[in-house]
Amino acid sequence: MRQGSRGHDRYSRAGRGDAVHRYELLRVRGRGVAWVPPLLLLVVIAVADYHTGGEFRIISWIVLVPGIAAAICGVWGTAVFAALAIGTFSAVDSAWPREFQTGLPDFILVTVGGVLATLACAVRVRGERRALYMRDVADTVRRTVLRPLPPLWGGLEHAGVYLSPEVGARVGGDFYDIQPGPYGTRVLVGDVQGKGLGAVETASVLLGTFREAGCHEPRLTTVAERLEERMLSHRDYTRALGRAEVDRFATAVLLGFPAASSDTVETVVFGHEPPLVVGPGSVRSLPVTGALPLGLRELDPAPVRVHRLPLAADETLLVVTDGVTEARDAHGAFYRLAEEVARAVTRDPGLAEPGRLVAFVREGTLRHSGGRLTDDTTAFAVRRIRAPGGERPEGGRSRI
Template sequence: MPRALPEDVLQRHLVLRIRGRSIAWVAPLLLLVAITVVDINTTGESRIISWIVLVPGIAAALCGMGGTIAFAVLALVTYILADNAWPHQYQTGLADFVLVAVGGFLATLACTVRVRGERHMLHMRDVADTTRRTVLRPLPPGWGGLDHAAVYLAADTEARVGGDFFDIQPGLYGTRVLVGDVQGKGLDAVEAAAALLGTFREAGYHEPDLATVAERLEIRMRRHGLHSAALGREDVDRFATAVLIGFPEHERDVVEAVLFGHEPPLAVGPDGVRPLPPGDGAPLGLSELAGGLPPVHRVPLVPGATLLLTTDGVTEARDGDGVFFPLADEVARAVAADPRTAEPHRLVAFVRDGTLRHCGGRLADDTTVFAVRRDGEVP
């Protein structure tokens, strides 16, 4: 859920509506009436009717094409009527008439440019949202037998999508979960994330061993690098930190975990908050430098415990003094105060709000907060 831009055209249009009706026309209309009334009640030597040229300009910034054209015509007609109401010696004449007419024409052109820009912005927003839904596909409630919740915040709010990725894949041998962060930003990072998720969705479904799924992800990352190098791209040494979790089908008190250079998940439950075994493996794409793939850890998990997985946007969030967000401590305090905080949706909302509050809303990196637990388990 990317944050809305302050200048977002959709947000502005919502502000200019009351009960679903547009009120964008109110400001230029009030200005037109005010200028006309003041002009009528002033002396002939200090008339201000020519200021009516501002009306279509205001309309161009707030209204659509139809509204701008209407105010350009209305301003011109009002000018003619107001000017002719004065004796001849006090009339402003042809020069100001041309000024108002040209002002209305230029305001219409400006509105055309603005509307086209807004349509282009909306189109690009739709493209970004479609890309995000393709890479980070929507997850149905209870997908794979897991109660889950997730929030994704892109550091580049205009792009609305980055290198963070997550997914749940139910399969023949249990349900697998993948959360990770591709090194770098931009479309190249999105492309690498999409490649890893595509491999995960196939391998996570078919492969009986989590170690094999991990191997397939490593191979895919290396193949992606070779393909990028063949295309002549500069950034061919891209890698990804990731957490691969397996929920065995017939072992409800155990999870399997493979950590590719990623912060270990937190197990949040009735017995408190504890991290899973630390990630002693290299990131995806760099296993050759570490002498092989990281091991598969089998970790006991009490019924009702929630696994909290986050990316660097959370763990590296800093406040004004440069202090990192104390994730484990904050979650432990919240769960101790209210055990319901361990529920996936509550936990994700708590971490999201705490992270944004800690860094003052200035995210230095893409941020993913993902929480899962077996469906139907309550501490």
Template sequence: MALLVTILAVDWNTGGVFRILSWVVLVPAISATICGVWTTAAFAVLAMACYVLSDSAWPHQYRFGLPDFILVAAGGVLAVLVCAVRCRGELMMLHMENVAETTRRVVLRPLPPVWGGLEHAEVYLAADSAARIGGDFYDIQPGPHGTRVLVGDVQGKGLGAVETAAALLGTFRESGYHENDLATVGGRLELRMLRHREHSRASGRGDGGRFATAVLLDFPEDDRGSVRVVNFGHEPPLVVGPSGVRQLPYGEALPLGLADLTEEGLPAVRCAALAPGETLLLFTDGVTEARDSFGAFYPLAAEVCRALAADPRTVEPERLVACVRDGTLRHGGGRVSDDTTIFAVRRAAARTPRMPRPVGGRSPR
């Protein structure tokens, strides 16, 4: 509207030798980029009406007449058509974003703030902002044998990685609840990965060679001062507490999907001490492999130590996750080149009710 008024004012006050009335064709054209279809049509009609009224007020020798009126009318019709196409594309994009968000909520289900006796916080940054989901995965599964946590990263990107992550999470949610031994849960994940690869090959897809790194944790109910860990070739978690930052040992197990390269049995389970108030920080390689403009990797442990010294409350899961997220984005120039998961978890001060035991009182086999 401001552009239309400006064009009419300039055209009326510059004399007959300099007329820009035909520029009103820009009004519906610009409206098509920012307004709806009916608004664009209204501006097109208004532009034609203003053209007729303004042009007829001039002496005959200074009038543009019918040729420029046809230009304004044709521009208005084209602007309405373009606006209709744009609005249709926006609706389709909105629908696809809703589908992507629904898929993300199915694969990475929302977790209560305190779940299974654990206080946690997480941030997921997908490299593909439109897809909103990639190959990283995480979950917490309470059960009669304790609360299990899984954080991992599927090799590769795209829908194949999302499908693999969904398969592993489905297996974890069942075996993590039913199985008493953490090594057995790890074995079920390995078997599921091999089955998924075999299915991918049989289906003729090119992602049959995928594998996944993962960290599997167990918080037993009978020992609140420890955590059991199975590491499938993943970055070892950091233990962040009032006394500082330390790293859990590297895992000896191969990534999920590569166990057929060895003759070893179930993966080894490590037990680590966990003092009250300490938080476990789990992350994927999107954090540790974030590079700055000089190509230097993000110094995660050093940054967490610095933040903890500046504010001891950084040990809290939400503050810790926010600190690592902000540091990673700042180090990478505001973007991530790979899917990035930051997951912090610790035992809650107040214990939550235990999950119901399976029917029959024992785990199904």
């Protein structure tokens, strides 16, 4: 999870020691106890064999011990249990010379079983270590796109949360950023169609353009046009490379907080769900007519329209991607975000604060979907901050 400006710089690295600890699936109070089940099984089999008589011997079942260890322990732990199984078998089977003995065939079975279990554990550990590495690569890629944002950046209080889907290990194209400049502060939240590194690359391209144009262009219309042009040029680039993703597009919400006005917001919606305006006493959707997604401008070449709307000082803009709006419960019903937020704000007006708001959306989405996310899920909340005495920070810049 990413929330606000915290949590961006704390990522676990899949080092060898770290990975080994993760292989210990059973932990109590932070200590690995994966060795307990195979040890108990070994003792139970040895004791049970002691109480069996005649030709009914179960000591050969001890071959199960390294098999269980291979599933939940590390390689060395499995090798130790394989050796213990062989030693225990030899000791117990020959303890009573006058009784029936399973003999050499079962000894070979236990020995070969221990060796195979150790090899299987090595394969499992190697696969898990590779999975950890690929997960950390995906985290690094996402962290590159969703750069850490300073607190109270650009005169705005903000909070964001990003959740990866549980299916597969492919990263998606959700993105958000804040760019302050001499003409105010601009915010971009969007979702690139598709998944994989291609989607992340497209998101990175759009963010690079936004950071440049959002800082230097005086009109939000020009920023929107620059984004559209960059999307089309990137598609030409991928077409020249012969990629199959040439028809990729992106939905987005572009917000502008003018430096000359502290009670208005400028909005351009590119095929995205309009932002929700969450205040201490009400929740409403911004009444904006959206343009087509970025990359589909040729279907409607009309000029981009910027909506300039009033926004109270205590109102927060909430933008989510389709991972939230299309989250389904066990019966296939969609998550009703606006209704849920409205009820929660009625009970607790303080929920309009950006950090609490995105935390509520995160928990609500996970609860509604039962934790089974099928798409990248992003929620981003932002509102103006006030300098002491109610004055707006000069030039829209942040107070840090």
